[in-house]
Amino acid sequence: MVQKTPVTAALLDQFGPTVVLTEAEAKAAYTLDWRGKYPSDALAVVRPDSTAMVADVVRLCARHDVAITPQGGNTGLVGGSVPTQPRREIVLSLERMSAVEDVDAVGNTMLVQTGCILAHAQQAAEAKDRLFPLSLGAEGTCRIGGNLSTNAGGINVLKYGNMRDLVLGLEVVLADGQVWNGLNRLRKDNTGYDLKHLFIGAEGSLGIITRAVLKLFPRPRDRVTLWLACADPAQCLATLNAFRGRLGEAVMAGEIMPRIAVEQALSRIEGLRPPMPDTPPWSLLLEVGVFDERGQINETIDAIVQDSMAAGLVQDGVIAQTSEQARALWQIREGVPEAETRAGPSIKHDVSVPVAMIPALIEEGTALLERLYPGSRPVPFGHLGDGNLHFNLCAPAEAVGDPEREAHFLAAWGEINAAFHDLVGSMGGSISAEHGIGQMKKDELARTADPVGLALMRQLKATLDPENRFNPGKLI
Ligand SMILES: Cc1cc2nc3c(=O)[nH]c(=O)nc-3n(C[C@H](O)[C@H](O)[C@H](O)COP(=O)(O)OP(=O)(O)OC[C@H]3O[C@@H](n4cnc5c(N)ncnc54)[C@H](O)[C@@H]3O)c2cc1C
Structure with a gap:
């Protein structure tokens, strides 16, 4: 029997049981984050199917002084999409607002409800021979509202930018239940503050x-997909720049992986095949878009590879000849995070530095982490061209499977994060490149952010959400 609180009774009364879930089993999938790090509960999970209904829910919650955690696909990696105060919070899931309302192939825009799954938005664009370029490992599950609220990145940022760069307009429900209609399709509009940017990357803290x-x-x-073998990160970066220098905007993705990451993926994910007989110290995965004739671009790519080999930047290379081969190469890259999870506990970092600093970050970061926890295994991989690495640290091999030693390793999470983030800060970098702050990095943000900037963020929060209705306990 579910205990009814005044707010759940009112929600059920107004919206009915299809919209309002109160049973523990029904709520379970919405109250545990993707990594399983922040188990929680909620008074109810509410699933409106229109903007007007979202506004009604916000107003009802305001009357009952109940807080709201907005949720998309719940694939966020920093604990931002689950409640922190289960006794006075609901989860508001956008999953029933999943429509693609319009695709304008002339104006090159698309109007979606924010519960739309990212892959569905990509498919709707493709059906009109257009590209919506945001692409990331969780694209079959994450939703546009989550992508907006985390300012998601992924593999095509190099050419197209991150989510912030892919938006023209927003509609947002504010903390008092008002609806801001900023559904602008304009490419040019200089009429004061660009309000949409307040809500992008705000992690649901300012509005829904x-x-x-x-x-x-x-x-x-x-697309042409290449896997190149390099001796070190500096060679990977020089090679990426050689490609960008000659192919410019056609280079869509440039991902870097150390040997340990590739070997973990090959040994722990079923069905993956090694791209070359010996796993190189560093691998560079490149994708080049072909917007015209493939023949011409193939010749240019061959020439760049030959020149890079002659210059000693590249030791070996594979160019996918079919889309299946290209897919197989990308599956290795996409398998890296999952393989790392299967390989035992790891301490996560999602950081960025100015692109030219990447080789220094890898060298100094690896030395620092190995010193902080002897025997641990740094695995820096990710979006080389964006200066963004997932610089994770795997537990020492001999600790894996031993609960006590694993717990000892994970207990060092905070201390290791702090020291590593200080290194990143000294290089002019960011402690969160694409995953956001959520619960996981809230204290680190408070510790490392510019105090004036942090105070401004708090003023904005107090102005737009004075009662701390939206996503309390996250971000700031
Ligand atoms: C396998 C895997 C690979 C990933 N790869 C990448 C990657 O390459 N790049 C990257 O950037 N991220 C990546 N992520 C992280 C995650 O997928 C992204 O952060 C994604 O944008 C989250 O979308 P979501 O719909 O799941 O949001 P959720 O997890 O549901 O929510 C994320 C945040 O947004 C808020 N929110 C959600 N919807 C709304 C809304 N409509 N209005 C206001 N606030 C809202 C939530 O409150 C929360 O704070 C990956 C995750 C996984 C599991």
Whole structure:
């Protein structure tokens, strides 16, 4: 029997049991985060199907002084999408607002409800021969509202930017239940503050984004995918720059992986095949979009590879000849995080530095982490061209499977994060490149952020959400 509180009774009374879930089993999938690090509960999970209903829910919660955690696909990696105060919070899931309302192939825009799954938005664009370029490992599950609220990155930032760069307009439900209609399709609009940017990357702390106008792009006719073997990160970076220098905007992705990451993926994810007989010290995975004839670009790519080999930047290389081969190469990259999870506990970092500093970050970061926890295994991989690495630290091999030693390793999480973030800060970097702050990095943000900037953020929060209705206990 579920205990009814005044707010759950009122929610059920107004919206009915299809919208309002109160049973523990029904709520379970919404109250545990993707990593299983922040188990929680909620008074109810509420699943509105229109902007007007979202506004009604916000007003009802205000009357009952109940807080709201907005949720998309619940794939966030920093504990931002689950409640921190289960006794006075509901989860507001956008999953029933999943429509693609319009695709404008002339104006290159798309209007979606923010519960739309990212892969569905990509498919709707493709059906009109357009590209919506945001692409990330969770794209079959994450939703546009979550992508907006975390300012998601992924593999195509190099060419298209992150989510912030892919938005023209938003509709947002504010803390007092008002609806801000900023559903702008304009490419040029200089009429004061660009309010949409307040809500993008705000992690649901300032308002609930209900609809969005997204930018579309010409769809590449084809793609060339290459796996190149390099001796060190500096060679990877020089090679990436050689490609960008000669192919410019056609280079869509540039991912770097150390040997340990590739070997973990090959040994722990079923069905993956090694791209080359010996795993190189460093691998560079490149994707080049073909917007015209493939023949011409193939010749240029061959020439760049030959030149890079002659210059000693690249030791070996594989160019996918079919889309299946290309897929197989990407599956290795996409398998890295899952393989790392299967390989035992790891301490996470999602950081960025100015791109030119990446080799120094890898060298100094690796030395620092190995010193902080002897025997541990740094695994820096990710979006080289964006200066963004997932610089994770795997437990010492001999600790894996031993609960006491694993717990000892994980107990060092905070101390290791702090020392590593200080190194990143000294290089002019960021402690969160693409995953956001959520619960996980809240204290680190408070410790490392510019105090004036932090105070401004708090003023904004107090102005837009004076009663701390939206996503309390996250971000700031
Ligand atoms: C396998 C895997 C790979 C990943 N790869 C990447 C990657 O390459 N790049 C990257 O950037 N991230 C990556 N992520 C992280 C995650 O997928 C992204 O952060 C994604 O944008 C979250 O979307 P979501 O719909 O799941 O949001 P959720 O997890 O549901 O929510 C995330 C945050 O947004 C808020 N929110 C959600 N919807 C709304 C809304 N409509 N209005 C206001 N606030 C809202 C929530 O309150 C929360 O604070 C990955 C995750 C996984 C599991």
